[in-house]
Amino acid sequence: MSVVIETRTQATSTRGRRVRDIAHAIGSRSWLIWVAFLAFIVICAVFGAKIAPHDPLEQSLLDRLKPPFSTTDNGFHFLGTDALGRDLFSQVIKGARLTVFIATVSMLIGSVIGISLGMAAGFYGGIVDRLIMRLAEAQTAMPMFLVAILLIILLGPNVINLVLILPTLVWPTFARIVRAETLRLRETPFIEAAVAVGCTGRSIMWHHLRPNLLSRIVVLGVISTGQVILAEAGLSFLGAGVQPPDTTWGLLIADGRQYLATSWWLTITPGIVLGLTVLSLNMLGRRYANLAEARR
Amino acid sequence: MLRFLVTRLRDGFVVLLLVLVVVFFLSSVVGDPAEAMAPADSTPEQIQRLREQLGTDKPLAEQAVDYFGGIAHGDFGESLWQQRPAIDPVREALPATIYLSIAGIVAAAILGTVAGIIAGTRPNGIFDRVANMIAMAGISVPTFWLGMVLIVIFAVRLGWVPTSGNIGWKSIILPATAIGIEHGGRIFQLVRSGTFDELNKPYVLVARSKGLAGRVVVWKHILRNAAVLIITTIGWEYVRLWGGAMIAVEVVFAWPGIGQLVINAADRQDFPVLQAGIIVAGLFVVLSNLVVDTFYRVVDRRLQVA
Numbered sequence: 318m319s320v321v322i323e324t325r326t327q328a329t330s331t332r333g334r335r336v337r338d339i340a341h342a343i344g345s346r347s348w349l350i351w352v353a354f355l356a357f358i359v360i361c362a363v364f365g366a367k368i369a370p371h372d373p374l375e376q377s378l379l380d381r382l383k384p385p386f387s388t389t390d391n392g393f394h395f396l397g398t399d400a401l402g403r404d405l406f407s408q409v410i411k412g413a414r415l416t417v418f419i420a421t422v423s424m425l426i427g428s429v430i431g432i433s434l435g436m437a438a439g440f441y442g443g444i445v446d447r448l449i450m451r452l453a454e455a456q457t458a459m460p461m462f463l464v465a466i467l468l469i470i471l472l473g474p475n476v477i478n479l480v481l482i483l484p485t486l487v488w489p490t491f492a493r494i495v496r497a498e499t500l501r502l503r504e505t506p507f508i509e510a511a512v513a514v515g516c517t518g519r520s521i522m523w524h525h526l527r528p529n530l531l532s533r534i535v536v537l538g539v540i541s542t543g544q545v546i547l548a549e550a551g552l553s554f555l556g557a558g559v560q561p562p563d564t565t566w567g568l569l570i571a572d573g574r575q576y577l578a579t580s581w582w583l584t585i586t587p588g589i590v591l592g593l594t595v596l597s598l599n600m601l602g603r604r605y606a607n608l609a610e611a612r613r
Numbered sequence: 614m615l616r617f618l619v620t621r622l623r624d625g626f627v628v629l630l631l632v633l634v635v636v637f638f639l640s641s642v643v644g645d646p647a648e649a650m651a652p653a654d655s656t657p658e659q660i661q662r663l664r665e666q667l668g669t670d671k672p673l674a675e676q677a678v679d680y681f682g683g684i685a686h687g688d689f690g691e692s693l694w695q696q697r698p699a700i701d702p703v704r705e706a707l708p709a710t711i712y713l714s715i716a717g718i719v720a721a722a723i724l725g726t727v728a729g730i731i732a733g734t735r736p737n738g739i740f741d742r743v744a745n746m747i748a749m750a751g752i753s754v755p756t757f758w759l760g761m762v763l764i765v766i767f768a769v770r771l772g773w774v775p776t777s778g779n780i781g782w783k784s785i786i787l788p789a790t791a792i793g794i795e796h797g798g799r800i801f802q803l804v805r806s807g808t809f810d811e812l813n814k815p816y817v818l819v820a821r822s823k824g825l826a827g828r829v830v831v832w833k834h835i836l837r838n839a840a841v842l843i844i845t846t847i848g849w850e851y852v853r854l855w856g857g858a859m860i861a862v863e864v865v866f867a868w869p870g871i872g873q874l875v876i877n878a879a880d881r882q883d884f885p886v887l888q889a890g891i892i893v894a895g896l897f898v899v900l901s902n903l904v905v906d907t908f909y910r911v912v913d914r915r916l917q918v919a
Contacts, residue, residue, distance in 0.1 A: 454624075454628075455627065455628045455631050458625075458628045458852075458898055458899060458902055459628065459631065459632050459635070459856070459895060459898065460632070460855065460856050460857050460891060460894040460895050460898050461856065461857065462856060462857025462858075462860060463857055463860070463875060463890070463891040463894055463895075464632075464635055464636070464639070464891060466860075466875065466876075466879055466887075467636065467639055467640070467879075467887055467888070467891060468639050470649065470879045470882070470887070471639060471640065471645075471646065471649055473649075543753065547755055550755045550758075551755060551757065551857075551860075551861050554755070554757055554861055554864075555860065555861060555864060555876055555879075556876070556879070556880065557879070567755070570755070570757075570758055570761075574761065574865075577761055577764060577765060577769070578765075578769050578776075581765045581769075584758070584761050584765075585758075585761070585762060585765065588754060588755065588758035588761075588762070591754070591755065591758070592750065592753050592754035592755075592758070593753075595753040595754070596749060596750060596753035596754075599749060599752070599753055600749065
């Protein structure tokens with residue numbers, strides 16, 4: 318009885334192990350795909366329309382609403398053309414620039430606010446802590462998306478106003494996590510030593526706390542960049558984002574909406590590019606978090 | 614418990630007050646509704662007249678008294694476009710939004726919880742990997758885009774359900790699914806890791822060594838212990854829905870709810886309706902927050918000791 322079981326488990330385990338090894342080898346390197354995709358997006362954002370196969374604004378009414386992979390007199394259209402005969406692939410490349418710019422700048426502003434406030438709350442404690450955390454809590458409990466729409470309708474939809482309002486969605490998370498980490502670190506001997514030696518609060522926060530918070534902050538930064546891209550797409554979709562001739566992926570999705578029944582690619586493809594970008598950020602953020610956790 | 618409720622109610626009230634202050638501050642100090650509303654070719658006199666009509670020409674203190682006093686009496690001003698109290702269209706749109714939010718969260722809860730428990734009990738299995746990938750993809754795409762993909766497939770191509778509006782029970786299927794996939798993805802991730810954590814606790818080992826079937830252990834023991842986490846997660850996702858996640862979905866499906874109303878009001882520069890919509894949505898965020906917090910407190914007795 319036991320012999321039979323043993324041979325069987327061994328047989329499945331050798332075969333199983335080989336399959337698992339291969340799956341593992343692919344799985345453990347799958348992050349390269351996400352890095353490659355993000356690199357491609359960054360290149361598109363940096364060079365913009367210069368590397369696009371067509372002029373993103375060049376209209377050609379005879380070649381309007383062509384499906385992906387079609388060829389016209391103007392050449393090959395990888396993702397098809399829009400209602401004015403403009404090349405969709407070139408527009409997606411052009412849209413990468415503003416999308417990436419808005420997301421990165423908003424994330425950076427939000428993270429600086431969140432990190433400073435979170436560190437101050439965790440380090441000083443008491444009334445400072447209570448005030449800051451209440452503010453973060455209240456901010457999360459507000460329908461910020463609607464408030465953002467109100468602000469942008471009042472001030473006019475443009476890139477500057479977007480970059481001012483989007484960080485409000487980001488900073489509470491940074492503040493909460495940095496505060497928790499700071500509270501934990503404050504009890505450790507090296508911070509106690511720094512206090513005993515007579516370092517000022519500001520110098521402890523900058524020279525001792527900040528380097529130790531770095532891995533958490535990187536993970537948060539990567540993931541919240543994706544969140545900002547989604548929020549910006551939502552605002553642009555609702556008409557409270559960037560305005561033409563400027564383009565982001567969210568605006569491309571919105572523009573294609575009225576042709577949804579007949580020319581679905583105008584909506585679906587920019588969304589796939591946007592989704593893959595956010596997915597790459599989420600996957601890499603999670604992978605880095607796992608690595609940092611394992612090192613601890 | 615009573616003290617807890619009183620504190621929470623006070624906090625909720627403060628948040629709501631903060632929403633009011635922010636909305637007032639934005640509309641009266643930062644921006645000028647009359648300027649935003651007036652057509653591009655209007656003369657300064659016309660804009661001034663509009664200000665008088667809106668009451669934004671008065672001193673700030675007087676405006677604040679009018680605004681907060683009015684809201685205390687349930688008066689949000691007159692809708693400029695519909696010529697009736699601004700709260701009326703909001704009140705009419707409210708049931709549709711509540712209906713959609715509940716349908717969406719039910720879809721998310723079912724998808725996320727069932728898949729999360731199955732995946733959590735067999736970590737790194739085929740189901741776990743596939744479900745994980747779907748959940749990651751679901752939370753990485755905009756919900757409104759997902760809604761449009763569903764429209765193309767199930768309404769345009771297959772013609773199984775209407776493309777938009779609220780006509781009959783079939784209309785709710787697509788918007789609820791779109792919300793379900795995104796918010797279900799987040800619920801899935803937390804339920805999965807929660808189930809996985811429970812799996813390694815001693816009581817599961819005891820139950821197993823008693824000879825209980827795996828199914829019984831999972832659905833009776835683990836589920837009961839993970840229930841607090843699961844229900845709280847669902848609650849947070851519900852709060853997120855009211856915080857703005859639903860607006861674009863309503864617009865995509867032409868759902869006659871508050872999100873759609875607010876966007877229409879924004880297009881027509883109808884500020885009183887826009888403000889009333891934001892404040893009512895804020896009220897629901899605060900209320901659902903309160904319910905989730907209270908539930909968490911009531912169910913998990915350990916928190917009361919701490």
